[in-house]
Amino acid sequence: MIEATLCFPLRTSPGDGESESQPADDVSEADEVLLIEKRRGLGDGWYNGPGGKLEGDETPRECAVRETHEEVGLEIDPADLEKAGELTFLLDGEVHTFCHVFRTTAFRGEPRPSEEARPEWVGVEEVPYDRMWEDDRLWLPGVLEGRTIAGEFAFSGGEPLDEAEFVRHDLEWDISFTDDG
Numbered sequence: 100m101i102e103a104t105l106c107f108p109l110r111t112s113p114g115d116g117e118s119e120s121q122p123a124d125d126v127s128e129a130d131e132v133l134l135i136e137k138r139r140g141l142g143d144g145w146y147n148g149p150g151g152k153l154e155g156d157e158t159p160r161e162c163a164v165r166e167t168h169e170e171v172g173l174e175i176d177p178a179d180l181e182k183a184g185e186l187t188f189l190l191d192g193e194v195h196t197f198c199h200v201f202r203t204t205a206f207r208g209e210p211r212p213s214e215e216a217r218p219e220w221v222g223v224e225e226v227p228y229d230r231m232w233e234d235d236r237l238w239l240p241g242v243l244e245g246r247t248i249a250g251e252f253a254f255s256g257g258e259p260l261d262e263a264e265f266v267r268h269d270l271e272w273d274i275s276f277t278d279d280g
């Protein structure tokens with residue numbers, strides 16, 4: 100089983116006449132999310148949050164911080180990540196990936212592109228779900244509103260996961276995580 104993370108940085112968009120965006124105090128104030136257009140690997144060509152697989156003995160939180168820095172250059176304090184979800188992706192009846200989802204309104208730096216990802220600030224009402232994993236429209240809107248989710252998503256048709264067919268889902272909202280990563 101693969102253990103992976105996703106991280107969704109949120110901000111308040113720059114207002115009229117302002118060149119700088121405002122840090123949001125909390126998720127309810129934020130109206131833009133940082134997505135990446137993935138340039139290689141699983142989900143290549145699709146939009147997603149920064150993220151990837153856990154390495155060595157790092158915690159999910161450490162992984163989300165490292166991946167976000169590697170992919171788009173933002174600096175995040177692990178304590179500023181808020182756990183927003185746990186997603187289980189099944190492929191042909193077996194757990195393929197367990198993914199920890201985080202969000203944050205606190206980060207430093209400006210996003211920059213990398214070999215792996217092209218970053219883009221997107222309005223939370225304008226997320227391009229037609230260019231994302233098919234399951235994302237079921238859980239990401241709630242995550243961007245500040246809710247928590249445990250979700251199970253079943254795919255069938257064999258590897259790779261991003262070419263398999265999405266067949267079934269089960270969602271549980273507003274749960275508190277005993278282990279927040």
Ligand SMILES: Nc1nc2c([nH]c(=O)n2[C@H]2C[C@H](O)[C@@H](COP(=O)(O)OP(=O)(O)OP(=O)(O)O)O2)c(=O)[nH]1
Pocket residue numbers: 103104105139140141142147148149150151152188196198232233234235260
């Ligand atoms: N939004 C979303 N993300 C998903 C789904 N399924 C899934 O594995 N992911 C995420 C988890 C990981 O963050 C990412 C896959 O990990 P990755 O980016 O490291 O995979 P990769 O094959 O490109 O590996 P690498 O070359 O970068 O090491 O995709 C899904 O259905 N929706």
